[in-house]
Amino acid sequence: MKKKIALVSVIDDDRFFQFSTRKIIEATDLVENLIEFPDGEIAIQYFLKHKDEEHMLPDLVFLDLNMPYMDGWQFLEEFTANSFKKELITIYISTSSDNKYDRDKFETYPKLKGYLIKPISKLQFKEVLENELSL
Numbered sequence: 001m002k003k004k005i006a007l008v009s010v011i012d013d014d015r016f017f018q019f020s021t022r023k024i025i026e027a028t029d030l031v032e033n034l035i036e037f038p039d040g041e042i043a044i045q046y047f048l049k050h051k052d053e054e055h056m057l058p059d060l061v062f063l064d065l066n067m068p069y070m071d072g073w074q075f076l077e078e079f080t081a082n083s084f085k086k087e088l089i090t091i092y093i094s095t096s097s098d099n100k101y102d103r104d105k106f107e108t109y110p111k112l113k114g115y116l117i118k119p120i121s122k123l124q125f126k127e128v129l130e131n132e133l134s135l
Helices: 015-027 040-049 071-082 100-107 122-134
Strands: 005-011 030-039 060-063 090-094 114-115
Touching: 005 015, 005 040, 005 122, 015 030, 015 122, 030 040, 040 071, 060 071, 060 122, 071 090, 090 100, 100 114, 114 122
Parallel strands: 005 030, 005 060, 060 090, 090 114
Antiparallel strands: none
């Protein structure tokens, strides 16, 4: 049986990005389940609610920076201030922002795995998923 990532999460307020990402990820056949959140606030509430339920937490997160209510940076502040039963939750920034401020701030979070600039290609998503499976 082919090895797959158990749970991937997309945190992004752009419905088109969520839809296209879901289709791309499903087409790779490298992921069992996908959970989507329209902003950081709803996502962090879910993460905290399930902080002791390892199977409910994603293995891999694609996180947008610019969202209403709670942006990606605010999500990361809450995320890093808490501990979760699942120790390894890999986070990739997936954003349209290529500005120096965001790039520099990204460097201050050693747990962040990558910085992907939208639009993100099918090949880039596949490479990220394959890299996570090879760890």
